[in-house]
Amino acid sequence: MAESPVLIILAGGASSRMWPLREKSLIKFGAQPLLVTQLQQYAALGFREVIIVANLENRVDIAGLVEGMTDMKIEIVVQPEPKGMGDAILKAEPVLANRLDTPVYINQIHDVVEDKLHLDMLAAHARNPAASYLAGYEMTEYFPGGYLVVDAAGRISGMVEKPGAENRPSNLVTFVAHLHTNVGQLFEAIKAEYTKDIPSDDHYERAMDALMKGMTYQVVRYSGQWKALKFPWHVLDIMNVFLDQLKGKGQQVAESAFVAKTASLVGDVYIGEGAKIFPGAAVVGPAYIGAGVIVGNNALVRNSMVLSGSNVGFTTEVARSYVAEHVDMHACRVLDSVLASGVNFSAGCTTANLRIDKGTVSSRVKGNKLDTGRDKLGAIIGQGAFIAVDAMTMPGVKIGEGAQIGPGTHVIQDVGDGKRVYVKQEVVVSD
């Protein structure tokens, strides 16, 4: 049997595009952060050693998270500056210095895929340990990413970035699930690229191009679920991946949970310890209700995740939304939205989720307007923001951490961290 590869998980990328949310690997889906869930998945698949490439900001948090994990040997290395993926991978070199002939399997923390991909990669490696393997995501529609150039036998001769719909060399989009059979060769090839004076940070891709000339790279085709957490609205996509895992499991209700006689649980729902579903409330699956959550009288949660300690007050509707921990909502409508922990969303508030012209919703990221591709998207609200009564957010709007939105405000553009926004009404008083 082939040697089991060492996992290299890239978790050092900046999360600035996730504003007003924070560090992606720490976002909880269900009871634990994405990083932990991903690591558990790898452990269950048989991986025994992981090197996590962190950055200066998240290394302490990540170290705390993995402390208790004993299924795998976990090392954390740090990439101090964002100098590209090649540089990130090189940070693993000291850990592997005395066994440079080991195979490595490189993944990104923010790519969420099914077991099948990893199993197929491992199986291919087991069949022929001499070759390296890159995943190729089978896509019918054009996607503006990198495409693999592949021959009939599945051997990869190169990659083409954004070739245009007409010039695709294959239907196989690249993404980072890369099994290199010899990490020493990989390190050398990357280092060679960093010595060149090319004004571009695709050293890793160029290194692979070089390696392909001398050794066999085979494609492993994949057509299962693949969701990447790049922009904050992607939290909804990742949430859906986890909600999908509830499907077919029926109603998992913790013993210490309370479900009122006139409350309704419909479909596949998970109700955590000590949660309370009050009279007239409904939870419509797939839905995850965390520990200690209160779903108040006549409230509705559907196709959503509400994390522990949050309060879904009277007649509140949470639909297709991600609600982090200790969020207070009351008589409001949270639709297709992401609420970070500690947000207060007051009575009468609504996250409008549909453009009047019914077009897809756009949102600004670092100054640029991006089409989110979503027909429905509400708001994304940072930790601890306070949204006062009767406020309304326009589709795709983002509100920063600790921001305060005054009563009745129409939030029509992004609000920075800690900003306070108030509306002045022109009032007429008469006898």
Added chain:
Amino acid sequence: MAESPVLIILAGGASSRMWPLREKSLIKFGAQPLLVTQLQQYAALGFREVIIVANLENRVDIAGLVEGMTDMKIEIVVQPEPKGMGDAILKAEPVLANRLDTPVYINQIHDVVEDKLHLDMLAAHARNPAASYLAGYEMTEYFPGGYLVVDAAGRISGMVEKPGAENRPSNLVTFVAHLHTNVGQLFEAIKAEYTKDIPSDDHYERAMDALMKGMTYQVVRYSGQWKALKFPWHVLDIMNVFLDQLKGKGQQVAESAFVAKTASLVGDVYIGEGAKIFPGAAVVGPAYIGAGVIVGNNALVRNSMVLSGSNVGFTTEVARSYVAEHVDMHACRVLDSVLASGVNFSAGCTTANLRIDKGTVSSRVKGNKLDTGRDKLGAIIGQGAFIAVDAMTMPGVKIGEGAQIGPGTHVIQDVGDGKRVYVKQEVVVSD
């Protein structure tokens, strides 16, 4: 037995006073347009031949509607210009040219009455086919319409228009349920009036005045229900006539409908095929829920009609309102209102239905402010209008077809077809 009269149904009047609604005869009450329901009623009463006087705009639609009706012989004639009721009646002449001695029974499509009136008219005619008959609506309070001048034996000698409360010749108000025993004489009398140079369009009334001198016109007294569809808020009155027909029939729930265990059906309600009444929702009769309608969690529909394919979303209230097909409502309050098909009424919206001074509600029709006589009246909203979140309409306001009302707007006056209305807030942002 007397010859059964040929029905002449006047359906050619302009519907401009119905704005933002369209053609009256096509408005659906329950599953089918008013015209079809009226025709079925006549067929059930034994009528065998109908001439419908249409106009250039509605003739195609009307032709389509009556195509499948085989109970009666139906002919459609067209009055191309609005030249008065006399002219409309004359359009039936070609159809009846070879049998000018036939009796005709003239009705207007927008008058909704009980069977009893028609039966009494037919019975009177059967007893004495030589006479003609006009319905007289018994009214105790003064009504600013036409009154019949009647002797003790019920013979009519004339009509007086708006005589004033003090000068009423009788308590019998005229309305168009007229059985003329000889249509040829009627045609001639009308034509004679059109040859005169009188600047008034009451040729038909004048023709009757002339006929009364030579032949017997008897009154048929009527005190049952009579509702006329002249102004758009009359849709609520006509709706109530049809809702009244549900009374005493209990709960008619289609087999394919779904009613959740914790949903409530109260009183006389009709639930159509495939409709879904979700947990915690209530339908309080008399109420008509069309095929495929969804009454969402904790929503309430009472004393209302919601036509097929509409969506009464979470915690929405529809009270004493008419909601046409494919209307989307969500977490809003539709009170004493008329929503045409395809309207989007978003979360947090309310149709205010009560004046602060508690006076009757007025509304503008073709530039004139009319007292609707209603203590409660919400909004009347044309086809396909989009009302964004948290909008509010003042009592009696009308919104045109395809109009767009921005978030949080107070709609205090009528909005034209296709107009877009937005509110600019004065916003203060601070640190």
Added chain:
Amino acid sequence: MAESPVLIILAGGASSRMWPLREKSLIKFGAQPLLVTQLQQYAALGFREVIIVANLENRVDIAGLVEGMTDMKIEIVVQPEPKGMGDAILKAEPVLANRLDTPVYINQIHDVVEDKLHLDMLAAHARNPAASYLAGYEMTEYFPGGYLVVDAAGRISGMVEKPGAENRPSNLVTFVAHLHTNVGQLFEAIKAEYTKDIPSDDHYERAMDALMKGMTYQVVRYSGQWKALKFPWHVLDIMNVFLDQLKGKGQQVAESAFVAKTASLVGDVYIGEGAKIFPGAAVVGPAYIGAGVIVGNNALVRNSMVLSGSNVGFTTEVARSYVAEHVDMHACRVLDSVLASGVNFSAGCTTANLRIDKGTVSSRVKGNKLDTGRDKLGAIIGQGAFIAVDAMTMPGVKIGEGAQIGPGTHVIQDVGDGKRVYVKQEVVVSD
């Protein structure tokens, strides 16, 4: 056994600090005014004679209220001008003129305490009728009121007003539960103070200081519930005293009341005659629902009092609030608020109850901003005020009698009696 003391109830204080509410003694908690409830409590404890000191405004109402009470002999005397408590007490002199050696027990109508205090006062008097007794409220935290100076044997030698936290002579705060063993001596001492030219209205306190030099005043310690009705938000405190009395009594539902099958009664609730709790509604105890009240579909009342004839409409929430008689609420949120009788609180309205900075709520009384000490406080709304749809009140705001608040208004400061407040929106109309 000692002679039973004559009760003197001070009800003549002005209620101007209660604006926009009226006369305190007439405010109903449950089915009857505070005055009646208090008198019944005294009668049940064995008191047989009461002198009520009224003022020119409330004497007729008070006379009407006590008319039918036969358990005790009740006399009403009037203090025409607000000349201090000493003057108020002297108004009882004519009634007691021929028995000046009687003991009297002086209480204020707006102090709500437990039976225990009165029983302890009576027991102390029975043990030693020769002494007089003042209640001392045991308080650990400093309270800016009067403190008793007491020796080890409980003998009172004086009172100190607002001594500061450091200089408290005891932990015993004074409040008006004063049993004087000889009313004649009290009258004389008060009169003596009124002959002096001291620019202060504490004649009564000075009289007691003088009396203490010659006779024994003993403290009766009390640590039970004590709530005083001084400011309008205190209505909520007094309400809670009465709601507490429901505790442990379970569900008291009048026979003529209707509770729908899917409605929920939770905890200790009182449902009055003819009240209707509609499907999906919930009443969460302790809560008092008066006669004929309607709690509409999917509405919620918790920890509140809703008096007879009021209407808690569809999806309305009433939480920790006092709602007087004949109040109409619809699809709104009444939180930590006081609504006087006849208020109309329309759909979409909310009483914001929480400051964004989470500080305690302040409110203005007679021009001065007072800290109410409450973390949560909504609005206080005077009789007959009309609050139109989508209005919002800021925490601690007060709205005068008969005021009209237009749609969508943010009420950020107090609104005077009869005032009308409207908002002008800047509207943009385009094609």
